[in-house]
Amino acid sequence: MLAETTYNYSKLEDIQADIRSGVLRLEDLVTFYLDRIQQLADLNAYLEVFGEEALAQAKEIQNKIDNGTAGKLAGMVIGLKDNISYKGHRLAASSKILDGYVAIYSSTVVERVLAEDAIIIGRLNCDEFAMGASNETSYFGPVKNFADTTKVSGGSSGGSAVAVQANLCLASLGSDTGGSIRQPAAFCGVVGLKPTYARVSRYGIVAYASSFDQVGPITRSVEDAALLLEVIAGKDFYDSTSSKEPVPAYSTLLNNSSKRKIAYIEETLHSEGLDPEIKQNIEAQIQLLRSQGHTVEPVSFEYLDYVVATYYILTTAEASSNLARYDGVHFGYRSDSSKDLISTYKFSRSEGFGDEVKRRIMLGTFVLSAGYYDAYYSRAQKIRRLIKEKTEHILEDYDFILTPTTPTPAFNMGEQPTDPVVMYLADIFTVGASLAGLPAISLPSGTNKDGLPLGMQIIGKRFGEADLLSFSKYYSELDKK
Amino acid sequence: MKIDKETVDKIAHLARLVLTEEEKNRFIEELSEILSFMEKLGELDTTGVEPLIYMNEHVNVLRPDEVIQEISREEALSNAPLKNEAYFKVSKVIEK
Numbered sequence: 278m279l280a281e282t283t284y285n286y287s288k289l290e291d292i293q294a295d296i297r298s299g300v301l302r303l304e305d306l307v308t309f310y311l312d313r314i315q316q317l318a319d320l321n322a323y324l325e326v327f328g329e330e331a332l333a334q335a336k337e338i339q340n341k342i343d344n345g346t347a348g349k350l351a352g353m354v355i356g357l358k359d360n361i362s363y364k365g366h367r368l369a370a371s372s373k374i375l376d377g378y379v380a381i382y383s384s385t386v387v388e389r390v391l392a393e394d395a396i397i398i399g400r401l402n403c404d405e406f407a408m409g410a411s412n413e414t415s416y417f418g419p420v421k422n423f424a425d426t427t428k429v430s431g432g433s434s435g436g437s438a439v440a441v442q443a444n445l446c447l448a449s450l451g452s453d454t455g456g457s458i459r460q461p462a463a464f465c466g467v468v469g470l471k472p473t474y475a476r477v478s479r480y481g482i483v484a485y486a487s488s489f490d491q492v493g494p495i496t497r498s499v500e501d502a503a504l505l506l507e508v509i510a511g512k513d514f515y516d517s518t519s520s521k522e523p524v525p526a527y528s529t530l531l532n533n534s535s536k537r538k539i540a541y542i543e544e545t546l547h548s549e550g551l552d553p554e555i556k557q558n559i560e561a562q563i564q565l566l567r568s569q570g571h572t573v574e575p576v577s578f579e580y581l582d583y584v585v586a587t588y589y590i591l592t593t594a595e596a597s598s599n600l601a602r603y604d605g606v607h608f609g610y611r612s613d614s615s616k617d618l619i620s621t622y623k624f625s626r627s628e629g630f631g632d633e634v635k636r637r638i639m640l641g642t643f644v645l646s647a648g649y650y651d652a653y654y655s656r657a658q659k660i661r662r663l664i665k666e667k668t669e670h671i672l673e674d675y676d677f678i679l680t681p682t683t684p685t686p687a688f689n690m691g692e693q694p695t696d697p698v699v700m701y702l703a704d705i706f707t708v709g710a711s712l713a714g715l716p717a718i719s720l721p722s723g724t725n726k727d728g729l730p731l732g733m734q735i736i737g738k739r740f741g742e743a744d745l746l747s748f749s750k751y752y753s754e755l756d757k758k
Numbered sequence: 759m760k761i762d763k764e765t766v767d768k769i770a771h772l773a774r775l776v777l778t779e780e781e782k783n784r785f786i787e788e789l790s791e792i793l794s795f796m797e798k799l800g801e802l803d804t805t806g807v808e809p810l811i812y813m814n815e816h817v818n819v820l821r822p823d824e825v826i827q828e829i830s831r832e833e834a835l836s837n838a839p840l841k842n843e844a845y846f847k848v849s850k851v852i853e854k
Contacts, residue, residue: 381829381834586796589796605839606846608838620849644796660802
């Protein structure tokens with residue numbers, strides 16, 4: 278039996294106001310989350326809880342608040358996806374091959390949230406090496422959706438989404454390669470933001486596909502997404518691919534109710550496998566926005582049928598290269614069957630990686646191999662350019678592009694299609710922004726008749742997060758009836 | 759694209775994986791299917807299109823060439839499955 282919820286905050290501003298007025302002590306809030314994590318352990322959202330440490334942090338930050346010296350995330354309790362390094366803490370990317378690994382340095386995003394006095398309460402389950410869309414590829418088991426525990430959380434940042442959905446922390450950090458923040462956020466009815474490629478440092482993040490990977494927030498409000506992004510974004514000496522583009526104070530730029538010009542992709546609404554209720558839902562959102570005076574028009578995107586194939590060629594190729602570092606020698610799992618160097622590599626990797634990871638490594642190795650490189654990898658890079666240019670072209674005429682986040686609501690646990698192509702097609706609406714390197718957010722847009730959350734995706738312009746977030750806040754506050 | 763057993767063996771070796779017979783059979787089927795799906799990309803005309811390689815606007819990002827030690831040897835070795843006080847240990851590489 279679940280204890281009655283004492284605290285149910287949806288944004289940091291409210292927590293800070295209650296702390297300032299003396300209604301709330303930060304240690305009580307952390308204790309509440311710790312108890313609730315234990316009560317809802319069956320969801321399998323957390324792989325590890327940093328209880329004592331979080332309480333010690335709470336005490337220290339409460340003092341800072343009392344003294345007026347606290348950072349802007351003071352009062353925010355967050356969880357980290359298990360692919361984000363936090364010095365002195367375990368990090369496994371939900372894989373057997375990294376089980377027991379302890380991070381020897383912190384990722385830049387962790388350094389930045391700690392410098393602003395966020396409290397890190399634990400490590401969150403995800404698909405193995407962030408490869409999956411249901412959190413079922415995790416070595417540590419799947420994560421259950423809090424809206425209906427027979428359904429998946431989505432993935433790969435499944436634990437990050439469920440922890441926020443189930444009030445097991447206020448916010449979390451996830452990572453998104455082709456939808457891994459947005460899709461579980463949609464399945465769980467929370468806000469998930471993938472920033473523009475290079476907006477946030479990737480230093481200390483377990484690499485999957487380096488020309489796609491981005492860290493981003495999963496939150497219960499657009500305000501907190503803006504605040505977290507503002508803290509984690511920006512140039513990083515340790516990641517030469519991070520952008521020098523100045524970081525606006527997103528959280529102070531949220532009030533903008535100007536009339537927007539929005540495109541929706543015609544083909545998405547006729548896409549095979551689109552759930553009828555999701556179609557209805559997105560059409561209702563389009564009508565709602567029109568009724569508020571915004572221009573919402575259909576545009577054609579002739580590459581929709583090609584995005585998934587392009588995405589999987591490029592990401593598996595990058596993954597096969599990135600995951601070459603798991604060799605059974607320097608860190609991580611080493612097989613007992615190792616006899617010589619080559620068998621150390623082969624047995625350690627084969628026993629350490631799960632099925633989906635092996636499948637992607639095999640595929641990536643194939644598309645990069647002699648004789649196939651041009652036909653697959655190089656061709657996909659060319660098509661990536663076409664997709665990026667076409668998407669940017671649409672965004673020259675429109676402020677945003679709107680799509681459903683996912684073609685279906687959260688599906689049943691254990692019912693992941695055995696056909697990998699069918700499974701990969703679930704990413705059809707999210708991979709486009711990833712291929713183009715554009716920012717995209719998934720916002721809750723109600724529930725279906727079974728009470729399962731649905732999500733709407735808004736794609737913005739390159740480094741256009743300020744606009745994307747202000748429109749998201751405006752949309753979130755619209756009366757959806 | 760139909761993948762045969764020989765190709766699966768070759769790719770597995772390149773990827774430094776050993777596969778069971780069951781895995782090999784599954785991969786033959788799955789990879790063939792995925793690659794056939796990917797061949798759809800052949801429908802698009804990419805004549806004259808340059809491959810998109812870098813997603814950043816900056817191509818060369820330089821920094822001062824200074825030595826900074828941030829990770830100690832102990833830390834670097836701390837996660838090694840087999841080590842001594844100074845080195846990672848591996849199986850013997852050179853035969854007598």
